[in-house]
Structure formats: C-alpha cells, structure tokens
Amino acid sequence: MIFCRFRKDASVSYGIVEDDRVRTIDGDPFNGYKTSSTVQALEGLELLVPVVPPTFYAIGSNYHNHIVGIAKDRGREPKFYDTPRVGYRANSALVPSGADIVKPVDSGPRFEYEGEIVAVIGKTIRNVDANQAKEAILGWTIGNDVSERDWQAKDPTNIRGKNCDTFKPMGPYLVTGVDIRDMTTNVRLNGKLMHSFPTANMLFSPGEVISSISRYNTLSPGDVVWLGTDEVPQKMKPGDVVEIEITGLGVLRNRVVAEAG
Numbered sequence: 001m002i003f004c005r006f007r008k009d010a011s012v013s014y015g016i017v018e019d020d021r022v023r024t025i026d027g028d029p030f031n032g033y034k035t036s037s038t039v040q041a042l043e044g045l046e047l048l049v050p051v052v053p054p055t056f057y058a059i060g061s062n063y064h065n066h067i068v069g070i071a072k073d074r075g076r077e078p079k080f081y082d083t084p085r086v087g088y089r090a091n092s093a094l095v096p097s098g099a100d101i102v103k104p105v106d107s108g109p110r111f112e113y114e115g116e117i118v119a120v121i122g123k124t125i126r127n128v129d130a131n132q133a134k135e136a137i138l139g140w141t142i143g144n145d146v147s148e149r150d151w152q153a154k155d156p157t158n159i160r161g162k163n164c165d166t167f168k169p170m171g172p173y174l175v176t177g178v179d180i181r182d183m184t185t186n187v188r189l190n191g192k193l194m195h196s197f198p199t200a201n202m203l204f205s206p207g208e209v210i211s212s213i214s215r216y217n218t219l220s221p222g223d224v225v226w227l228g229t230d231e232v233p234q235k236m237k238p239g240d241v242v243e244i245e246i247t248g249l250g251v252l253r254n255r256v257v258a259e260a261g
Contacts, residue, residue, distance in 0.1 A: 001016060001029075001139075001175070001176045001177060002016065002017040002173050002174075002175050002250075003015070003016060003017070003025075003029050003050065003139070003173060003174040003175070003176070004016075004017050004022060004042075004045075004047055004050065004172065004173050004174075005047070005048045005049065005050050005051065005174075006022065006045045006046055006047050006048060007045075007046045007048055008040075008045065008046070012048065013025070014027070014028050014029065014033065016035065017042060017173060018039075020041065020042050020043065021039050021040065021041055021042055022039065022040055022041075022042050022045060023035055023036065023038070023039050024036045024038040024039075024040075029122075029138060029139070029174060029176070030122060030138065030221040030222055031221070047096050047097060047098065047171060047172050048096050048171075049094050049095070049096045049170045049171055050120075050141050050170070050171055050172070050173055050174035051120055051141075051174060051222050051224065052091060052094070052222070053091065053222050053223050053224040054220050054221075054222050054223055055088070055217075055219070055220070055223045056088060056089040056090065056091055056094075056168075056223075056224055056226075057086055057087070057088060057089075057213055057223065057224065057225045057226065058086065058087055058088070058089050058116075058145060058162075058225070058226035058228075059084050059085060059086045059087075059204070059209050059225070059226065059227055059228050060085050060087070060228060061079075061080070061081055061085055061203070061228065062084070062202050062203050062204055062209075062227060062228030062229075063197070063201065063202060063203065063228055063229060063230035063231075064201075064203060064230075065197070065230050065231050065232075066228070066229055066230045066231060066232065067079070067080060069231060069232035070232060073232060080203070083204075083212060084204045084208065084209045084212045084213075086209065086212065086213055086225075087158065089145075089162060089163055089168055089226070090163040090168070092163075092165060093162075093163050093164060093165060093166065093167040093168035094168045094169075094170055095166050095168065095169050095170075095254070096169070096170070096171045096172065097169065097171040097172040097250075097251070097252045097253055097254065098172075098253065098254070099166065099169065099254060100166065100254065100255050100256070100257045101144075101146055101166050101167070101169060101236070101242075101254050101255065101256045101257070102164075102165065102166045102257055102258075102259050103236075103237070103238055103256055103257070103258055103259060104148070104160075104164060104259050105258070105259045105260075105261040107148045107150075107151070108148065108149075108150040108151075109235060109237075110148065110149035110150050110235060111146070111147075111148055111149075111235055111236050111237070111256075112146070112147050112149060112233040112234065112235055112236060113144050113145075113146060113187065113189070113233050113234075113236055113242045113244070114144065114145035114146070114147060114228075114229040114233050115142070115143075115144060115185055115186075115187040115195065115229050115233075115244035115246075115252075116142070116143040116144070116145050116226045116227055116228060116229050116244075117140055117141075117142065117143075117180060117183070117185065117199050117226075117227050117246055117249070118140060118141045118142060118143045118170060118224050118225065118226050118227065119137045119140060119206045119209075119210065119224065119225045119227060120137065120138050120139050120140065120141060120174055120222070120223075120224055121136055121137065121138065121210070121219045121220065121221060121222065121223040121224070121225070122136060122137065122138025122139070122221055123136050123138075123221055124218065124219065124220050124221065125210075125214050125218070125219050126214055126217075126218045126219070127214055127215055128210075128211055128214050129211055130205065130207035130208045130210075130211045131207060132211070133206075133207045133208075133209075133210035133211040133214060134205075134206060134207035134210070136210065136219065137206060137210070138174075138176060138221070139174045139175050139176035139177075139178075140174070140175050140176075140178060140180065140246075140249055141170055141171060141172075141173060141174050141175070141224075141249060142170065142171065142172075142244050142245075142246050142249050142250065142251075142252040143168065143169065143170045143224075143226045143244075143252070144168070144169040144170075144242060144244055144252055144254065145162065145167075145168065145226060145229065146162075146166075146167040146168065146169070146236075147161055147162055147167075147233075148160065148161050148164070149161070169252055169254045170224070170252070171250075171252055172250045172251070172252060173249065173250050175248060175249050175250075178248045178249075180199050180200045180206070181200045182247060182248070183198075183199035183200065183246050183247040183248060183249070184196060184197070184198060184199060184246070184247050185197055185198075185199045185229075185230070185244070185245070185246050186244070186245045186246075187231075187233075187242070187243070187244050187245075188242070188243040188244075188245070189234060189236070189240060189241075189242055189243075190240055190241055191241075191243075194231075194234055195230065195231040195233075197230040197231060199246055199247070201230065202227060202228065206225070206227060209225060209227060210225055213225070236256045237256060238256050238257050238258040239255075239256065239257075240255070240256045241253065241254070241255045241256075242254055242256070
C-alpha cells in the first residue's frame with residue numbers, strides 16, 4: 001500500500017495513492033482508517049512529510065563503503081562499531097519532497113546529502129529482539145540526512161551540523177508490504193547518478209537497529225528510524241537538485257537554495 005499525507009483547502013489528510021490519483025482515507029495508517037469516495041489527481045496536491053514522528057531516530061556508520069570512503073577522505077583508518085550508534089534528529093528540520101533545502105548563510109562548502117531508507121514504526125515496543133522489532137515496522141519512506149560537515153566535526157550535539165531547518169527532507173510516501181532486500185538506492189545530483197547501492201546491504205539490519213533502541217527506549221507508532229547511507233556523499237551548492245530514489249518507494253526530490261542574508 002502507498003500512503004501519502006497532503007494538505008487540501010487548509011485540511012491535512014492521509015490518502016492511498018492509486019497510480020496518478022489519491023483516494024482520501026478517514027483516519028491514518030497507524031490507528032486504523034476507512035477509505036472514502038473522494039478521489040483526486042495526485043498532481044497538484046501539496047504533499048507533506050508522510051509522518052510527523054513522535055521521536056526521530058537516526059543511525060550513522062551503517063554501510064561498509066561509507067565508513068571506508070569517509071575514513072580515506074579524512075586520512076584515518078576506518079572504524080567499525082560493535083553496536084548501532086543511534087542519535088536523534090529534530091522534527092523542525094523535516095520538509096517534504098519538493099521543498100527547498102536552505103543552505104545557511106554562514107555554512108561552509110562541505111554541505112552534503114545522505115540518501116537513506118527510513119523505517120516507520122507501526123506499534124509500541126520496548127525491549128524486543130530483532131525479529132520482533134522487524135515486525136513492528138509498518139512501512140518505509142526516504143530521507144535525505146543533509147549535513148554540514150565542518151559544523152558536524154565541531155559540534156558533538158549535531159544541533160547545527162544535522163538539525164538546521166530544512167536539513168531533513170523526507171517522503172514522498174509511506175509504503176507498506178515491501179521487502180527492502182528487493183530495493184536499490186540511487187542518488188542523483190542535477191540528474192547525474194552519483195551512487196547506486198543495494199539498500200539492504202547494511203552492517204546492522206533494521207531489526208537490529210530498532211531492537212537496540214528498544215532496549216532502553218519505548219518506540220511508538222509513527223516514530224521513524226533513519227538507517228544510514230552508503231558510499232561517500234558529495235557537496236551540494238545553491239541551485240543544485242538532489243534526488244534520492246529507492247526501488248518501490250518513489251523519488252525524494254529537493255532543490256538547494258541560499259539563505260537570504
């Protein structure tokens with residue numbers, strides 16, 4: 001099932017995407033819904049992020065080539081961790097597909113994308129194993145974990161380097177009933193394919209990551225877990241368009257603009 005969340009005439013609703021049309025539902029994918037008779041064209045709808053998460057988790061260092069490539073760029077040995085390294089991101093940084101990524105006026109040139117698959121939690125869990133954690137995933141969406149690398153290196157909380165307004169594009173859809181082992185992640189910058197990698201080729205599986213979080217934190221319906229990126233992201237600049245396409249999930253597309261100032 002492909003769900004979208006959209007605004008129409010100042011009202012926010014969920015809908016089911018049926019080819020180029022959207023059927024509005026009463027309710028939401030997390031708490032139950034009924035389909036309505038209202039069907040409208042997908043084109044022209046204002047798509048929003050597919051979920052506003054109660055808690056926003058993200059893991060780093062979850063793909064082999066990314067760890068090796070980043071270490072090589074920084075002139076150090078790659079470091080592989082024994083357990084998932086999970087942190088938080090800010091909801092205020094979320095923007096939907098089609099919205100602008102704003103590059104802060106005082107940010108440096110190491111302004112980069114990270115194409116990621118995002119697990120969306122469908123039920124409340126606490127202290128579960130990896131198989132139980134996997135079963136708690138309602139569906140999937142796409143994220144772009146925009147990062148200002150100089151700030152990231154200087155600020156251990158990532159308040160600027162990862163969490164500025166517009167730094168977290170997510171969408172366009174919430175897709176259920178799919179298997180990430182069948183997926184490929186493609187990242188394009190200004191139409192040029194920069195990276196293509198098997199989405200499921202992770203060091204820690206989604207179930208393992210979510211199980212690790214649940215050991216100490218309760219996860220709730222609507223929580224999101226961003227699962228990392230592969231390869232070595234490249235710099236973005238104002239005027240660039242970055243597209244992240246994951247098989248079966250659609251395309252997350254955003255333009256970079258300069259902050260006024």
